[in-house]
Amino acid sequence: MLVRRPDGTSFVSALNCGTSCVIDTRVLPSGGTYTIFLDPQSGYTGSLMVRIYDVPADVAVSVSPGGDGVTAAISTPGQNAVISFAGTAGQRVYFAFTSGTFGASSYATVTVRAPDGSTFVSAINCGTSCAIDTRTLTVDGTYTILLDPASFRTGALTAQVYDVPADPTATATPGGPAVPVATGTPGQNATVTFGATAGQRISIQLSASTYGSSSSAAYASVVRPDGTTLVSSTGFGTSGVLLGPVAIPGDGTYTLLLNPSGAAVGGVTVQVFDTVNVTFATTVGGPAITATTTVPGQNATVTFDGLAGQRVAVRVAGSTYGSSSGSLYASLTAPDGTTLVGSTGVGSGGLFFDARTLTADGTYTLSLDPQGVLTGSVLVEVVAVPVDSAVTLDLDGTAVTAATTVPGQNATATFSGTAGQRVSLRFTSGVGSVYGQVTNPDGTILRARWYVGSSDFVEPLTLPADGVYTVLLDPTGSALGSMGVQAWSVPADLTATATTDGTATTVTPAVPGQNAVITFSGTAGQRLSLRFSGTASSYVAVKNPDGTDLRARWYVGTADFVDPITLPATGTYRVQIDPSTYAVGTMTLQVYDVPADPGYAATVSGPPVTPTVTVPGQNATVTFTGTAGQRLSLRFASGTASVYAAVKNPDGTDLRARWYVGASGFVDPITLAATGTYTLLIDPSGAAVGSITVQLYDVPADLTAAAAVDGTPTEVNIGTPGQNGTVTFPASAGTRVYVVLDAVAFPSGYSVVALRDPAGTSLTSTYLYDAGDQATLGPVTLATTGTHQVTINPSGSSAGAVRVRIFDATAPRPCRSRRAARPFPSPPPGRARSPRRRSPGRSASGSASWYPARTSSRARRQPPTWPRSSPPPASPSTPGPPTRPQTGCWAR
Numbered sequence: 001m002l003v004r005r006p007d008g009t010s011f012v013s014a015l016n017c018g019t020s021c022v023i024d025t026r027v028l029p030s031g032g033t034y035t036i037f038l039d040p041q042s043g044y045t046g047s048l049m050v051r052i053y054d055v056p057a058d059v060a061v062s063v064s065p066g067g068d069g070v071t072a073a074i075s076t077p078g079q080n081a082v083i084s085f086a087g088t089a090g091q092r093v094y095f096a097f098t099s100g101t102f103g104a105s106s107y108a109t110v111t112v113r114a115p116d117g118s119t120f121v122s123a124i125n126c127g128t129s130c131a132i133d134t135r136t137l138t139v140d141g142t143y144t145i146l147l148d149p150a151s152f153r154t155g156a157l158t159a160q161v162y163d164v165p166a167d168p169t170a171t172a173t174p175g176g177p178a179v180p181v182a183t184g185t186p187g188q189n190a191t192v193t194f195g196a197t198a199g200q201r202i203s204i205q206l207s208a209s210t211y212g213s214s215s216s217a218a219y220a221s222v223v224r225p226d227g228t229t230l231v232s233s234t235g236f237g238t239s240g241v242l243l244g245p246v247a248i249p250g251d252g253t254y255t256l257l258l259n260p261s262g263a264a265v266g267g268v269t270v271q272v273f274d275t276v277n278v279t280f281a282t283t284v285g286g287p288a289i290t291a292t293t294t295v296p297g298q299n300a301t302v303t304f305d306g307l308a309g310q311r312v313a314v315r316v317a318g319s320t321y322g323s324s325s326g327s328l329y330a331s332l333t334a335p336d337g338t339t340l341v342g343s344t345g346v347g348s349g350g351l352f353f354d355a356r357t358l359t360a361d362g363t364y365t366l367s368l369d370p371q372g373v374l375t376g377s378v379l380v381e382v383v384a385v386p387v388d389s390a391v392t393l394d395l396d397g398t399a400v401t402a403a404t405t406v407p408g409q410n411a412t413a414t415f416s417g418t419a420g421q422r423v424s425l426r427f428t429s430g431v432g433s434v435y436g437q438v439t440n441p442d443g444t445i446l447r448a449r450w451y452v453g454s455s456d457f458v459e460p461l462t463l464p465a466d467g468v469y470t471v472l473l474d475p476t477g478s479a480l481g482s483m484g485v486q487a488w489s490v491p492a493d494l495t496a497t498a499t500t501d502g503t504a505t506t507v508t509p510a511v512p513g514q515n516a517v518i519t520f521s522g523t524a525g526q527r528l529s530l531r532f533s534g535t536a537s538s539y540v541a542v543k544n545p546d547g548t549d550l551r552a553r554w555y556v557g558t559a560d561f562v563d564p565i566t567l568p569a570t571g572t573y574r575v576q577i578d579p580s581t582y583a584v585g586t587m588t589l590q591v592y593d594v595p596a597d598p599g600y601a602a603t604v605s606g607p608p609v610t611p612t613v614t615v616p617g618q619n620a621t622v623t624f625t626g627t628a629g630q631r632l633s634l635r636f637a638s639g640t641a642s643v644y645a646a647v648k649n650p651d652g653t654d655l656r657a658r659w660y661v662g663a664s665g666f667v668d669p670i671t672l673a674a675t676g677t678y679t680l681l682i683d684p685s686g687a688a689v690g691s692i693t694v695q696l697y698d699v700p701a702d703l704t705a706a707a708a709v710d711g712t713p714t715e716v717n718i719g720t721p722g723q724n725g726t727v728t729f730p731a732s733a734g735t736r737v738y739v740v741l742d743a744v745a746f747p748s749g750y751s752v753v754a755l756r757d758p759a760g761t762s763l764t765s766t767y768l769y770d771a772g773d774q775a776t777l778g779p780v781t782l783a784t785t786g787t788h789q790v791t792i793n794p795s796g797s798s799a800g801a802v803r804v805r806i807f808d809a810t811a812p813r814p815c816r817s818r819r820a821a822r823p824f825p826s827p828p829p830g831r832a833r834s835p836r837r838r839s840p841g842r843s844a845s846g847s848a849s850w851y852p853a854r855t856s857s858r859a860r861r862q863p864p865t866w867p868r869s870s871p872p873p874a875s876p877s878t879p880g881p882p883t884r885p886q887t888g889c890w891a892r
Helices: none
Strands: 002-004 010-012 035-037 059-062 070-074 081-087 092-098 108-113 119-125 130-136 141-149 155-163 169-171 179-183 190-196 201-207 218-223 229-236 241-247 252-260 266-274 278-281 289-293 300-306 311-317 328-333 339-346 351-357 362-370 376-384 389-392 400-404 411-417 422-428 434-439 445-453 456-462 467-475 481-489 494-497 505-507 516-522 527-543 549-566 571-579 587-593 599-601 620-626 631-637 643-648 654-662 665-671 676-684 693-698 703-706 714-718 725-731 736-745 751-756 762-768 774-781 786-794 800-808
Touching: 059 070, 070 081, 070 141, 081 155, 092 108, 108 130, 108 155, 119 130, 141 155, 169 179, 179 190, 179 252, 190 266, 201 218, 218 241, 229 241, 252 266, 278 289, 289 300, 289 362, 311 362, 339 351, 339 362, 362 376, 389 400, 400 411, 400 467, 411 481, 422 434, 422 467, 434 456, 445 456, 445 467, 467 481, 494 505, 505 516, 516 587, 549 571, 571 587, 631 643, 654 665, 654 676, 703 714, 714 725, 714 786, 725 800, 736 751, 736 786, 751 774, 762 774, 786 800
Parallel strands: 059 081, 169 190, 278 300, 389 411, 494 516, 599 620, 703 725
Antiparallel strands: 002 010, 002 035, 070 155, 081 141, 092 130, 092 155, 108 119, 108 141, 179 266, 190 252, 201 241, 201 266, 218 229, 218 252, 289 376, 300 362, 311 351, 311 376, 328 339, 328 362, 400 481, 411 467, 422 456, 422 481, 434 445, 434 467, 505 587, 516 571, 527 549, 527 571, 527 587, 620 676, 631 665, 631 693, 643 654, 643 676, 714 800, 725 786, 736 774, 736 800, 751 762, 751 786
């Protein structure tokens, strides 16, 4: 694409523009019609949208060094902005640009130009924010900042120019007090000078920084007297930093340079330390000594004289440098300077360099290097380690005790063996944790170093050669203690053959580490179940004829049952029995050839069916036809085997997932989701066999009845197991109701009865038992107005009739009878006067009845009961005036 003048000459030379491009602002040289020429290359076709902007004059604003910031806003693509400020030669200025809205850093640039138009600071990306560090102006005059958006970008940017005063300086003395230094203007740096002599070791601590929390909030470096770098620029934040220690290369004045990042201002405290390393001496086998450092950056060395062949261990403990293992590092070097133990972290748990045999006479050095600004102390002890203790093992399981008495000392247990012999090992009663290792007679490794802890068992090792084998016990760190060790010569694993008719096959591993293999023959497609029982907790795996896993290794314990496995091939299968750790004892296996699962058909609301299984692992199915929306309940009874069950939809998904039934149970109504054939799966628990009776009920909708709060009986007759009942009654807030329920015809079981508010929330509940029982609910003062409920939920497969009476228990005003009541007859001499109690179904005698509150749900066992047509008491526990129905009153 190119642009031509009205006279046809080139105005903008050709540029590539297959997808998009921008031609920056141009000033038209003359009036007339200009032409944009689009020239597709080769055989390409397509389209390109062209937009031409009439660009107004560049935005011009001014800013004063040291004054407030100004915002330059650009609203037309191609427009720039010029921000001007007046400056004088020698003036130091810092530029901060913020709040850019151009979208990204690269979407705009800023350039600073001198009064003569030359470039003072080259263009930098500044679409969102940027800064130009302190510059010294070279001439008097007006300087300009050019803001140039990229491409067709528009937006705004705030510019602020700071008048930067001279950098503050301070002087410090190595080993002297800390000095504060602060910068108050963005772009201002600071220096701290100190005198030092050749060979002197110094470290510089910067602390209490207020420049920001980031480790790059400010930077510090150290330069030599000649201006070259001694310590490279290092970032620091609130926690500060330690520079050095470094060796001073020559006499003179050294300078610490502080350079805050960006527009940061703040302060920091600087202290220069004369860092002289300290040396301490100790002896092999002598008491622990304390090594202390008092100056940040100071290291310490602990030396001791040793002899070739001497066995020593080094213990570092009681560190006050910090709990982290990164707070202090320690290393050990030989007299010739070679490293014996590399740099290792020391935390609050200390450090232990295990026993080693010194190779030469001379002075050995433990170097201690605190990290950062840390100072503190540690205890150092060089231990003289005697030869390892030794015991001998017999391969008959006789226990021996291996013990250590000095930190760094190990223990060995040796035994004699022959090539091909299998040996197992047991470690017990460990006092202190240890690592173990087993070596061959020639010193090579039979079993590599492993963690024993305080006890362990090693499965049989096959010995490669005749000779004496060594078990090395290496306590962790500086631990001392003892451990019991046993070894056994393990005979060949036991073998036995089982049949698939359930006959028991028993193996008895008698030596810890001995396993057993039981084989059986099977054919492809055969279903087999396995039953294990024994006295030795074991792991088991079942192998196919080709050696692959039929069932991978799992924990059997002393008993387990494996549901039927379908054999993939004809051949000999192997059951590998591995007693847990050092266990010995018996394990019995029974293998069953499991026939196909029997199937039964049931009819909803029809007679019960009795699925029966005869072989452990065999299941049974009961199928039945149902329709979408139908409610079914299930009853399990008379089981001679505990079972699990699951109900499957016609498509095979779970209607009810597997659950434990036991020998009997009941499932509340399930609503069928689809029409079709459903399947009930019966899975006997473990190796159980036997039968269980199943009955299906078509459950109609729950019964409902309406009642009044006047004591009128309402009967609910629940005829199908799983069906519930509800008695509703209207009542107003503040009404005090009392409910009496009588079990009229319940053959057995119980029901949960509850009084509920209009929202369905239970206000009170209790149990109602079999026929003849009576239960009460309340009195309860209702909190809301609306239709309340008395719900009846029979347990299990119970069904029957319940009579419900609801009374208004609100205390009425007393009233007088229209006729005098008959006097209560006097009792015979020697008897107290009392109302007569009644038997269930009969009225109580007397001209007026007083009824204690019922708290028991079994009326016939705890008389008296409520008469069928009398009111409830005024309160649940205290006798009071008789209460009344909703009209009238009760005479005394």
